[in-house]
Amino acid sequence: MSTAAVVTGLGITAPNGLGTEDFWKATLAGESGIGPVTRFDATQYPSRIAGEVPGFVAEDHISSRLMPQTDHMTRLALTAAGWALQDAGIDPAEHAEYGIGVVTSASGGAVEFGQRELENLWSKGKEYVSAYQSFAWFYAVNTGQISIRHKLRGPSNVLLTEQAGGIDALGQARRCVRKGTPVMVSGGVDAAICPWGWVPQIAYGLMSTVNDPERAYLPFAADASGYVPGEGGAILVVEDAAAARGRGAARIYGEIAGYAATLDPAPGGARPPALGRAIANAVADAGLVPADIDVVFADASGVPALDRAEAAALAEVFGPGAVPVTAPKAGTGRLLAGGAALDTATALLSLRDGVIPPTAQVAAADPEHRIDLVTGDAREAPLRNALVVARGHGGFNAALVVRRAA
Amino acid sequence: MTTQITVTLADLTRMLRESAGEEEGVDLDGDVLNTTFIDLGYxxxxxxxxxxxxxxxxxITIPDDAVADAETPGALLALVNASGATTD
Incomplete structure (x- = not known):
C-alpha cells in the first residue's frame, strides 16, 4: 500500500475572490469575476475581456526587498503559498531541513515583467534592463521564490504542460510524498494579462471575441464562443497522511487518490484522442470504478469542438449524463497554469461541504453534449470522490481524483 | 562648466531602497557605511x-568588478566617487 498524500492547506487568489473563503462564497453563488481588461489597454485587440484578481495590493503581502524582483504572477503565487502554509498550520522552521519541497506549474513564465524589461531594452538601452530579469521571467520562478521565502529545501520542480499543469504538478507532489518527502507545496498560479501574454493566445484562435463579460465564456452552452483568460490560481499543501496525523494537522481536505496524464495524437495522427484514457486511468489509479465518482470538475474549454470532445470522453467513461459535471471556471476565466490547481482546490472545498458549485453564467448545457451540467444554483449532494479534468494546448490531458477524508 | 560629482551615503541608500527594497530588521538610515551588503540583506x-x-x-561608468570588490556602502561610494565622474 502506497503512502497516502493528503491536502492539508489551501491558498487561493482568484478573479472572483481573494482568499479561500471569499472565493468559495462567490463560487457557490455563481458570481463571476470576469470583466473588461484593466491591466493593459486592450482596446486594439479582438479579445478585451479577462478575469482579474480583485483588490490585490501587492505591498500588503510582499516585502519591499521582493517587490523589485517579482512579477504580478509571482506576487500572487507567494501570497497563495503563504496562505496555504498558514492554513496547514505549518511553520517550516519546525520541519526537517529537506522535509518540504515545492512543485508548481507554469505556462509562459512572468510575461508582464519580461515585456516591461524588453521595452526598456529596445526603447532606452541595456543599461535600463533590470538585473532581476535574469530570473524574474523564468518558468521556475514561482517555485524558486516560494522555496526561498519559506526556506523549503526539499525536491523542487516546475512543470509546463500548458493548462493541464496544475494537475501534473499535484501528481508530481504526490510522487515526491511517496518517495519520502513529508510535505510538498504545490499547485499553480499564473498571470499573463499583458500584450505579450495576449498575442500568442489570439494566434491560437481559441479565445472568445464576444466582448460581453456575461457571454464571452460559456463552456458547454449552445452559444459557446471560446474562452476568456484569467489570472490567479491555487497553492495546495500536499502531505504524507501519516505525517499530517502525527503532527496533529488541523484539517485534511482530502486525499489525492488518483492521477493520470496522456498526450493526444498529433493533428492527423492515427491514434484516437486520449482524454478518455486519462480520465479512466485516474479513476483506476484511485482504486475506483467510474460509478464511484460523484462529481466532475470539467476542463470546460468553451471552444465548441473541444467541449464536444470532452463531453464525448466523459460519456465514454461514465455513460451519457451519468455524473454531475460542473465548471466553476466559467466565473474566473481560464487561469492558464493556475486553472487546474484552482479546480482541484474547488473540488476539495466541494467535498468538505457536500455541495457542487454551479457553472457560472451558463443557463444550460447544449443538449447535444448529453451531460448533467450543474447550472444556476449550487447542488447539495453527498460527495466522496471528485474528478478534475484539464487539457493543455498541444495535446496535454490530465485527470486527478480527490477523495474526501474518511 | 564641469563639476565633480559626489554621491553621498544618503543618495546611495535612497537608490538601494528604490532598486532593491529594504530588508526587514535593517535600518538603512543607521550607521551602515561599513556594514557589508550581505549583512544589509543585499x-x-x-x-x-x-x-x-x-x-x-x-x-558614469562603473566597472563590472565593483559588484565583487565593493563589499560595503563605504567601499562602493569610494569607488564611485573616485571614478572621476563629472557633470556638465
Missing amino acids: DSLALLQVIGLIQREYG
Whole structure:
C-alpha cells in the first residue's frame, strides 16, 4: 500500500475572490469575476475581456526587498503559498531541513515583467534592463521564490504542460510524498494579462471575441464562443497522511487518490484522442470504478469542438449524463497554469461541504453534449470522490481524483 | 562648466531602497557605511541593480568588478566617487 498524500492547506487568489473563503462564497453563488481588461489597454485587440484578481495590493503581502524582483504572477503565487502554509498550520522552521519541497506549474513564465524589461531594452538601452530579469521571467520562478521565502529545501520542480499543469504538478507532489518527502507545496498560479501574454493566445484562435463579460465564456452552452483568460490560481499543501496525523494537522481536505496524464495524437495522427484514457486511468489509479465518482470538475474549454470532445470522453467513461459535471471556471476565466490547481482546490472545498458549485453564467448545457451540467444554483449532494479534468494546448490531458477524508 | 560629482551615503541608500527594497530588521538610515551588503540583506543581483541605477542617474561608468570588490556602502561610494565622474 502506497503512502497516502493528503491536502492539508489551501491558498487561493482568484478573479472572483481573494482568499479561500471569499472565493468559495462567490463560487457557490455563481458570481463571476470576469470583466473588461484593466491591466493593459486592450482596446486594439479582438479579445478585451479577462478575469482579474480583485483588490490585490501587492505591498500588503510582499516585502519591499521582493517587490523589485517579482512579477504580478509571482506576487500572487507567494501570497497563495503563504496562505496555504498558514492554513496547514505549518511553520517550516519546525520541519526537517529537506522535509518540504515545492512543485508548481507554469505556462509562459512572468510575461508582464519580461515585456516591461524588453521595452526598456529596445526603447532606452541595456543599461535600463533590470538585473532581476535574469530570473524574474523564468518558468521556475514561482517555485524558486516560494522555496526561498519559506526556506523549503526539499525536491523542487516546475512543470509546463500548458493548462493541464496544475494537475501534473499535484501528481508530481504526490510522487515526491511517496518517495519520502513529508510535505510538498504545490499547485499553480499564473498571470499573463499583458500584450505579450495576449498575442500568442489570439494566434491560437481559441479565445472568445464576444466582448460581453456575461457571454464571452460559456463552456458547454449552445452559444459557446471560446474562452476568456484569467489570472490567479491555487497553492495546495500536499502531505504524507501519516505525517499530517502525527503532527496533529488541523484539517485534511482530502486525499489525492488518483492521477493520470496522456498526450493526444498529433493533428492527423492515427491514434484516437486520449482524454478518455486519462480520465479512466485516474479513476483506476484511485482504486475506483467510474460509478464511484460523484462529481466532475470539467476542463470546460468553451471552444465548441473541444467541449464536444470532452463531453464525448466523459460519456465514454461514465455513460451519457451519468455524473454531475460542473465548471466553476466559467466565473474566473481560464487561469492558464493556475486553472487546474484552482479546480482541484474547488473540488476539495466541494467535498468538505457536500455541495457542487454551479457553472457560472451558463443557463444550460447544449443538449447535444448529453451531460448533467450543474447550472444556476449550487447542488447539495453527498460527495466522496471528485474528478478534475484539464487539457493543455498541444495535446496535454490530465485527470486527478480527490477523495474526501474518511 | 564641469563639476565633480559626489554621491553621498544618503543618495546611495535612497537608490538601494528604490532598486532593491529594504530588508526587514535593517535600518538603512543607521550607521551602515561599513556594514557589508550581505549583512544589509543585499545579494550580488541587488548590487548590480543599484549600480545600474547609479550609472544611469549620474551618467558614469562603473566597472563590472565593483559588484565583487565593493563589499560595503563605504567601499562602493569610494569607488564611485573616485571614478572621476563629472557633470556638465
